[in-house]
Amino acid sequence: MxxxxxxxxxxxxxxxxxxxxxxxxxxxxxxxxxLAVLYPLWEIARISLLDLEEVNSPDAALWxxxxxxxxxxxxxxxxxxxxxxxxVVTLAVTVGSTLTAILxxxxxxxxxxxxxxxxxxxxxxxxxxxxxxxxIPNYLTFAKVxxxxxxxxxxxxxxxxxxxxxxxxxxxxxxxxxxxxxxxMDGAGTWMILWTIIVPLSWPAIAVVALFAFMSQxxxxxxxxxxxxxxxxxxxxxxxxxxxxxEEAAIPDWPLVMAGTMITLVPxxxxxxxxxxxxxxxxxxxxxx
Amino acid sequence: xxxxRPYLLIFPACLVLGAFIYWxxxxxxxxxxxxxxxxxxxxxxxxxxxxxxxxxxxxxQNSLWNTALFTLVSVxxxxxxxxxxxxxxxxxxxxxxxxxxxxxxxTVMSAVAIGVIFDWMMNSEIGTFNAALRALGVSPxxxxxxxxxxxxxxxxxxxxxxxxxxxxxxxxxxQAxxxxxxxxxxMDGAGPWRQFWxxxxxLIMPTTFFLLILSVINGxxxxxxxxxxxxxxxxxxxxVILYYLIRVGFEASDVGLGSAVALFLFALLIGITILKAAxxxxxxxxxxx
Numbered sequence: 001m002x003x004x005x006x007x008x009x010x011x012x013x014x015x016x017x018x019x020x021x022x023x024x025x026x027x028x029x030x031x032x033x034x035l036a037v038l039y040p041l042w043e044i045a046r047i048s049l050l051d052l053e054e055v056n057s058p059d060a061a062l063w064x065x066x067x068x069x070x071x072x073x074x075x076x077x078x079x080x081x082x083x084x085x086x087x088v089v090t091l092a093v094t095v096g097s098t099l100t101a102i103l104x105x106x107x108x109x110x111x112x113x114x115x116x117x118x119x120x121x122x123x124x125x126x127x128x129x130x131x132x133x134x135x136i137p138n139y140l141t142f143a144k145v146x147x148x149x150x151x152x153x154x155x156x157x158x159x160x161x162x163x164x165x166x167x168x169x170x171x172x173x174x175x176x177x178x179x180x181x182x183x184x185m186d187g188a189g190t191w192m193i194l195w196t197i198i199v200p201l202s203w204p205a206i207a208v209v210a211l212f213a214f215m216s217q218x219x220x221x222x223x224x225x226x227x228x229x230x231x232x233x234x235x236x237x238x239x240x241x242x243x244x245x246x247e248e249a250a251i252p253d254w255p256l257v258m259a260g261t262m263i264t265l266v267p268x269x270x271x272x273x274x275x276x277x278x279x280x281x282x283x284x285x286x287x288x289x
Numbered sequence: 290x291x292x293x294r295p296y297l298l299i300f301p302a303c304l305v306l307g308a309f310i311y312w313x314x315x316x317x318x319x320x321x322x323x324x325x326x327x328x329x330x331x332x333x334x335x336x337x338x339x340x341x342x343x344x345x346x347x348x349x350q351n352s353l354w355n356t357a358l359f360t361l362v363s364v365x366x367x368x369x370x371x372x373x374x375x376x377x378x379x380x381x382x383x384x385x386x387x388x389x390x391x392x393x394x395x396t397v398m399s400a401v402a403i404g405v406i407f408d409w410m411m412n413s414e415i416g417t418f419n420a421a422l423r424a425l426g427v428s429p430x431x432x433x434x435x436x437x438x439x440x441x442x443x444x445x446x447x448x449x450x451x452x453x454x455x456x457x458x459x460x461x462x463x464q465a466x467x468x469x470x471x472x473x474x475x476m477d478g479a480g481p482w483r484q485f486w487x488x489x490x491x492l493i494m495p496t497t498f499f500l501l502i503l504s505v506i507n508g509x510x511x512x513x514x515x516x517x518x519x520x521x522x523x524x525x526x527x528x529v530i531l532y533y534l535i536r537v538g539f540e541a542s543d544v545g546l547g548s549a550v551a552l553f554l555f556a557l558l559i560g561i562t563i564l565k566a567a568x569x570x571x572x573x574x575x576x577x578x
Contacts (some may be wrong), residue, residue, distance in 0.1 A: 033374060034391045037453070040406045041394075043417060047409065056415050100302040119299065126310050130510060132531055133555045136320065136538045136547050137313035160305035190294055219399035221513050226539060237401045240516055244405050254409060261380045261402045264388045272397050276390050279291035279397070283454070284461045 017120070022067035048258035055254045069259035079260060081232060082239035086218060089154045089235060093217040096159040098210045102202075104160075105168035106194050110180070120169075131222070139226055149229045158217060164209040167282070171205035172198055208282040211275050218268060236264045290551060314555070320548035332545075339549040349550065351525055352533035359529060360508030363444035363451075368500055370448070376489060378456065379463045389460065392453035400450070407446045408433070411518075424516030432467050433519055436526035443527055444516050451507070457550030462496035463489070502565040506558055530554055 049053065049065035073079045105111075110118050134157070143155040175198060183193050199206070224235045234242070243260050244252050272279065321339055325332035343349050374392065378385040395403065410417040411432035419429035432442040466489065474484045512531040515521060521528035523538070530538075530550065538547020 004290065023290070030374065030377055030388055033370075035389055037391055037394060037449070040403075040410065040449075043410060044406055045400075100305065100453035104299040107295040111295035113292070113295040119303065122311070123302070123306065126306050128559065129310055129314070130506070130555060130558045132510060132534065133317055133551050134310060134313040135535070136544055136551060137316035139539070140307055140316070140320075140544070141313075157305070157309035160302040162306065165302055190291075200310055215397055221399070221516075222535075225516070226535070233431075237399055240401050240405060244408065244517065245520075257405060258409070261405050265398060265402050268397055269394075270397070271393065276393070277497075280389075280457055284458060 006171060043266075044145050044261050047254050048262050050255050052253060052255060066255070069253075070262075072256055073259045073263060078231065078234075078237060079236075079263065081165050082234050082236045083263065085151075085154075085199065085233060086235040086237075090214055090217045091160045091222075092151075092155045094213045096155070096212050097164055097213045098160045098206060100160045101164035101168050101209060102194075102199065102206065104165045105172055106198055108165065108169045109172035110177075110198075123165050130141035135222065136227060138223075142227065143192055148227055149233050151233075153227050154224055154233070154235070157223070158213075158220075161209070162214060164213065167209050168202060171202055175201050204278070207275070208278050211279060212282060215268060215271060215279075217251070236260075240264050292308045317548045317551055317555075320544055321552050323545050326542040326545045328372045334492075335545070340546045340553075342546060343549045348525065348528070349530075349533060352528050355525075355527060356509055356511070356531075357446070357527045359440055359444050359511055360505055362441060363447040364501065364504040364508055366495060367448045367452045367455055367504060371452045371500075372459050372493065372497070374452070375411045375456045375459030375463055376485065379460045389453075389456060392456050394453065396454045398450075400513035401460065401517055403446060403450055404514050407442075407449075408518045411442055411457075421435050434523050436523045439519055439523060440528045443511075443518065446514055446518075447508070447511065451504065455504070458500055459493065459496055499565070502561055506561055509554065509558060 014256055044288075048069050049062060049067070051066045051068065052168060054066075078172055104123070108116065108123075138157055139148070142148045147153045154236045179197050179201075180193050188196065219237065220235070221241075224238050225241070228238060240257070240260050243257050246252070312346050320332070322334060323332035323338060324335045324338070378388050378392075413419060413429065413431045413434060416432070419433060422429050430438060433439050470488050470492070471484055474488050479487060510531055512535075515527050515529055515532050519527040521532050531554070534547055534550040534554070537543050537550060
């Protein structure tokens, strides 16, 4: 059953009596769906704490938990290295793409110069261009200069983002120009205005684009899969994929795979818990552009 | 700002976007009319041969069909489920906010991690799904190794990952429907069902259309679940177009054919995007101002 009361923009005090009228079936469905979303996460945690032999028995006792898989993942050579690679790449891309976006957004929001509109259109245009078209050419480009399988090729293509530029520019346009002019009267130059007025007033928007960059880079899969050949350069996502399908082992070491999955998910889930509201705001705004 | 300053500000971003997004498009076009693999020192011009090879290739047609089928069976359930849920969770109560953040969680998780956990749950021998079937007295199925079923299993995972995003977008769209319309409908004696079909459903159409286009674009670029869970198998039953592209362009090193496939998919997706851009500007009128 569907109730349409839900569709209305209700103020908090009008909500309370309505909530009691929600049909029990609807509430039941919502809870079942929430469990369907959470159950796989519980499975990751559960399997990661089992012994290797316990995996095959459906009623394996979780208590006492075994931390063998986590110890193995962390003391092995491979996974700490993947984690470090992911941290390096993700931080470099988050900082770098946010910085290039601040500079570009400032120019697009505040300056008028020949070719501005065409260039801005080209920047927004990148949002429509599917990523797959770049795979073969970028691979060949990096192969030609001998930079495949290095941090450079994992980081460089992501150092600018059309979304970040667009999002920051939209925000900067809402900052009153009178603030710039007041500062200019006091003798501040373009550079000074950017760092003392525009950037401090744009923190919420900057946080959103940095968060987006962090999350999408941490999860990036196809490019690092293609661009890395040595184990030493793998990111956690690639490491996890090879942990699941190791050419040598016939059956995956499930507790180890799940411990790896857990380690891969934790930075994201932490970011999600702290920044969920910003994230959802950014997503709804980004989608209605 | 001085005359050159704006160009300096946008230079880093434009350089990266130009070199790693726009240049690859041109490079792809050039590559697609050449024959080139790692063994050949010089690319050889072959005209449209790569395109004719692609269009007559049974494997390409198979991958195109698989992609379309995957999209067809994953998108409508995602949207229907999301609209149903969004109507129920739209009122901004505390429990609804919590439910929404739970539903949204898979959206931020990496596709590799999701692929890993469902690979476990869909395992024929020890997976959760078959354990549940056995408990119900139903004979277990081979979720990922049955050629008739594997693509549908992947589509199910796609629904699990994507529906929370659609819920958030729908909830935002529902907030924009004026509550006076529901009051008027109630005054005319419309029950919850009538209100949904006569008010909510038509007025949420623009959001539905937006989500439909976006989901189709996403569906046509599915790759990670296939790479992690089935590697295109069994018997190429889950080989989607992007998987085919990477198998041809990277594993078989047929760069020309790979680029032709990339451009085919590019043209298809850009066409859909333009369709979206052409319709999204239309304002929706609620019959009053």
